[in-house]
């Protein structure tokens with residue numbers, strides 16, 4: 317009841333319309349809340365109590381007015397009023413508790429936190445409950461009806477303590493709260509303060525409960541709005557909801573298993589069968605799964621990727637089995653049978669992850685690893701993978717930055733001709749030096765760049781830089797016949813690769829014969845080299861077969877393709893130095909290449925002894941640290957003079 321009086325201790329008139337409105341409003345919020353099934357977080361527990369409390373307070377308020385109106389028995393009036401007042405005074409306490417829960421874990425609450433939290437409410441409750449005897453808070457008799465006692469203001473003081481506490485917490489944790497959260501807190505405080513003032517100064521309208529309900533609505537919309545956590549299309553929670561749930565579980569240190577499912581061929585299926593096919597298939601799958609994995613929660617993470625949080629009453633491997641079965645059968649689309657291929661990553665807390673950041677990192681980077689996986693297996697997260705993924709991610713960033721800022725560098729490693737006793741060519745090698753990570757080896761970043769496609773830009777950059785240098789320095793006049801440039805398999809797979817190469821060479825107007833392109837046998841295996849060789853060699857560009865002696869080195873490749881150079885891999889050279897049979901094989905290889913009229917470049921020459929042996933074997937071209945490491949352009953130009 318809106319206990320308003322112009323003077324405490326004087327009987328009041330009540331207007332219950334606002335109470336009814338407040339009750340309806342709270343009921344609507346409650347229905348909406350339970351219908352939408354908001355994600356449970358530690359503060360949700362307090363929020364639901366706050367809503368129910370508000371609802372019953374409204375109800376009791378009306379009841380007190382009615383029974384007061386009809387002057388019912390003092391025992392009944394006293395009891396109802398005690399319950400009403402207790403409820404009414406618990407609200408600011410719960411609100412404060414709500415913010416405290418938001419700001420820190422319950423286990424971390426200090427003694428002072430608990431004293432401020434429970435002290436005032438306990439005092440209020442004791443005062444209210446003893447009031448029928450002491451008449452301190454309120455009193456009732458048949459002539460005057462219900463009246464506030466002299467101690468009623470103490471209840472306001474308790475409420476004000478909580479309001480101050482609320483302000484303090486909000487200010488202390490403002491950096492961690494969203495603008496919306498802060499706004500709703502201030503609105504609640506304003507509404508409550510206005511409510512208290514109204515109650516004190518306006519005696520015939522009772523607004524306080526209505527103001528409280530309104531601020532609950534604001535709180536609901538901004539702090540607890542479950543719509544924001546839904547993936548409307550799939551009818552499951554979204555990534556935001558996922559983060560909330562995982563964060564809460566970690567906050568209360570509750571163990572969990574997550575199964576992150578990635579449809580590996582999602583993009584291909586989307587391209588071939590269309591977006592709506594993908595959506596309908598995923599919707600149906602989610603519909604099934606929701607029933608089968610109950611009560612586990614499902615979350616959509618991104619397109620073609622969702623997660624299941626395994627409930628305590630189910631086992632992770634059992635759920636993984638259900639997921640695999642769900643996607644085991646192809647889906648019919650017109651006259652096509654489409655198979656969605658999934659891989660599952662299992663993340664265990666606290667064994668493998670310790671924070672929400674760890675979990676999200678796994679989910680964001682795991683795709684790379686999953687691409688290499690197969691359907692049967694469930695992948696388990698591990699700290700090792702996480703570190704590796706983070707490191708890779710840093711390198712990806714470093715590459716992107718180097719491209720954006722133009723800080724990639726091209727170094728040159730001169731190649732020595734034993735016959736002419738001077739350098740006759742050089743290999744261009746890319747260098748990446750990151751401010752944070754320092755020198756990053758191309759052996760590390762080139763495979764990554766090949767995976768994400770950055771190699772196309774990197775390759776073009778190297779080619780352009782070399783051509784520009786050659787044109788500027790006219791290096792063919794300095795005895796350098798050609799520069800060897802590495803061509804990645806990914807570059808070779810581009811249809812317009814020859815146009816790019818010719819385009820750049822023409823732009824700098826350099827003789828085509830100054831360029832030698834190094835490819836490995838992986839390019840031959842893909843059967844894409846013929847076309848490129850045919851088109852490039854007409855112009856005069858030559859080719860080298862790189863890393864000969866590793867992998868599947870196949871002599872027929874050397875016979876079949878018009879390679880100008882065969883580069884013996886450094887491992888072959890080094891092995892021959894310590895093993896007689898390997899030396900024998902090397903001798904024959906060199907002999908044979910000579911007969912086939914190929915230039916042989918031996919890589920990895922580090923000592924005088926190696927040089928002598930290789931020269932004796934008949935290797936005419938040598939590359940290695942003994943002569944020079946790969947060096948920046950200026951140093952290279954000084955070396956060849």
Ligand code: C2E
Nearest residue numbers: 745746758759762778802803804920921922939940941946
């Ligand atoms: P690669 O094509 O086999 O290049 C030769 C590698 O051997 C270079 O390593 C070079 O520094 C190193 N090397 C040369 N002589 C010696 C020696 O005497 N001792 C030792 N220990 N090493 C020697 P680098 O520069 O680290 O490059 C590694 C690989 O990265 C290259 O192997 C190549 O596959 C790739 N790469 C480098 N630059 C490019 C590029 O511009 N484009 C593409 N697609 N790949 C590149």
Ligand code: CA
Nearest residue numbers: 743802834862
């Ligand atoms: Ca090479």
Ligand code: CA
Nearest residue numbers: 862863883919
């Ligand atoms: Ca090589």
